[in-house]
Amino acid sequence: MEKADQIIHAKWIITCEDRNRVLENHALVIKDGKILAILPSKNTAELYQAASEQHFSTHTIIPGLINSHTHIAMNLFRGLADDLELMDWLNNHIWPAEGKWVSHDLVYDGSLLAMAEMLRGGITCFNDMYFFLDATAEAAERAGMRAHIGLTVIDVPTAWAKTPDEYFAKGLEFYQRYKNHPRITPTMAPHSTYTVSIENLIKVKELADQHQLKINIHLQEAPSEVEQSIKLYQKRPLQRIQEIGMVTDKLIAVHMTQINADDFALLEQSKASIVHCPESNMKLVSGSCPVEQLLQRGINVALGTDGAASNNDLDMFGEMRSAAFLGKMTANDPKAVSAETVLKMATINGAKALGIDHLTGSLVPGKAADFIALDLEQIETQPLYHPVSQVVYAASRHQVTDVWVAGQQLLKERQLVNVDEGEIIAKAKEWRDKIQQKEAVIS
Numbered sequence: 095m096e097k098a099d100q101i102i103h104a105k106w107i108i109t110c111e112d113r114n115r116v117l118e119n120h121a122l123v124i125k126d127g128k129i130l131a132i133l134p135s136k137n138t139a140e141l142y143q144a145a146s147e148q149h150f151s152t153h154t155i156i157p158g159l160i161n162s163h164t165h166i167a168m169n170l171f172r173g174l175a176d177d178l179e180l181m182d183w184l185n186n187h188i189w190p191a192e193g194k195w196v197s198h199d200l201v202y203d204g205s206l207l208a209m210a211e212m213l214r215g216g217i218t219c220f221n222d223m224y225f226f227l228d229a230t231a232e233a234a235e236r237a238g239m240r241a242h243i244g245l246t247v248i249d250v251p252t253a254w255a256k257t258p259d260e261y262f263a264k265g266l267e268f269y270q271r272y273k274n275h276p277r278i279t280p281t282m283a284p285h286s287t288y289t290v291s292i293e294n295l296i297k298v299k300e301l302a303d304q305h306q307l308k309i310n311i312h313l314q315e316a317p318s319e320v321e322q323s324i325k326l327y328q329k330r331p332l333q334r335i336q337e338i339g340m341v342t343d344k345l346i347a348v349h350m351t352q353i354n355a356d357d358f359a360l361l362e363q364s365k366a367s368i369v370h371c372p373e374s375n376m377k378l379v380s381g382s383c384p385v386e387q388l389l390q391r392g393i394n395v396a397l398g399t400d401g402a403a404s405n406n407d408l409d410m411f412g413e414m415r416s417a418a419f420l421g422k423m424t425a426n427d428p429k430a431v432s433a434e435t436v437l438k439m440a441t442i443n444g445a446k447a448l449g450i451d452h453l454t455g456s457l458v459p460g461k462a463a464d465f466i467a468l469d470l471e472q473i474e475t476q477p478l479y480h481p482v483s484q485v486v487y488a489a490s491r492h493q494v495t496d497v498w499v500a501g502q503q504l505l506k507e508r509q510l511v512n513v514d515e516g517e518i519i520a521k522a523k524e525w526r527d528k529i530q531q532k533e534a535v536i537s
């Protein structure tokens with residue numbers, strides 16, 4: 095009889111390996127934050143003795159969802175400016191609001207609000223790009239989530255850093271502080287090719303090589319970005335970063351709604367990952383990423399919500415459904431971007447993009463115990479023929495009842511374990527009052 099920490103029994107377990115196995119009446123055995131075994135529930139008693147045992151008889155367990163691109167502190171700007179074009183939205187609304195309000199406190203409170211939302215929606219890991227990285231990391235420590243935090247670089251002064259050199263210096267300080275953290279991983283995050291000079295992009299690439307870091311960048315998000323690049327440099331943004339050696343398996347290219355034949359070939363050769371953000375792309379009418387064509391070429395496509403100011407939620411269930419529907423429309427094929435495919439985009443493909451697929455993203459022995467329980471015995475998901483179809487096309491995030499990261503239970507019967515919901519809502523209201531008052535004066 096082997097000793098374990100927890101045994102979690104479930105009606106179904108969807109593993110999200112290369113093939114989505116759906117196991118019925120199975121259990122996850124957890125020890126030291128990792129999955130020790132997955133086996134039929136009836137066999138656990140003879141093999142394992144655990145300190146705690148839980149039964150989820152109407153639930154499916156799936157890997158924790160991975161939000162592969164977001165700006166979580168922007169949750170405090172949710173609903174501030176809607177129904178605008180990307181450049182109008184950025185130049186006239188979001189950047190001025192950020193210029194006035196972004197601070198360590200705003201980022202901490204906004205990050206905690208976003209983490210509470212993400213955990214309640216079954217997201218266990220996120221990949222962020224923002225400012226005041228320490229504030230996001232402190233919130234992640236408190237909430238218990240797995241966090242990839244970008245060392246943001248942008249040639250525009252903000253409250254966090256005034257010059258590119260200051261961005262690099264602050265980013266490197268953050269890297270030194272968190273490089274060995276078990277759940278917090280620094281990455282490089284140049285904002286885009288239109289906001290970061292080629293000299294600074296070269297510096298980003300050198301630092302990424304030196305410290306073996308992934309590079310996140312908004313890339314070919316909308317037609318205007320590509321047109322402007324061709325006008326100024328006679329090259330597409332992807333080509334510009336390819337010329338400095340940035341297009342490799344370390345690249346996480348976010349959005350990529352504009353892809354021509356040369357781009358496809360380059361992405362395929364390089365083994366770069368794409369993060370698809372369908373709801374942000376639809377809301378800002380940026381374009382639609384040709385997901386099916388990318389997947390057919392073997393290119394890894396993950397899924398992200400983007401920030402709450404352009405979405406307006408951090409809901410990976412909504413994002414999965416949007417990715418499937420938009421993917422079908424874009425390919426003009428109802429068989430494209432299936433439920434099976436989008437569930438993997440939201441789990442194992444995200445882990446591959448972030449370089450942590452050895453650690454999380456699917457439910458197999460040896461990986462971290464990052465998983466969620468989703469109650470399917472609700473009006474909205476009955477009757478049930480195919481669990482994967484139900485998870486993607488019918489379930490909502492409100493059916494997520496329990497969430498674990500590295501074996502730690504962070505949501506229990508829909509209650510957050512480490513953070514206080516009332517306190518988070520009160521802080522959000524305080525910020526709304528401050529930001530709204532100032533906006534009213536301006537208008």
Ligand SMILES: [Zn+2]
Pocket residue numbers: 163164165312348400401
């Ligand atoms: Zn973004």
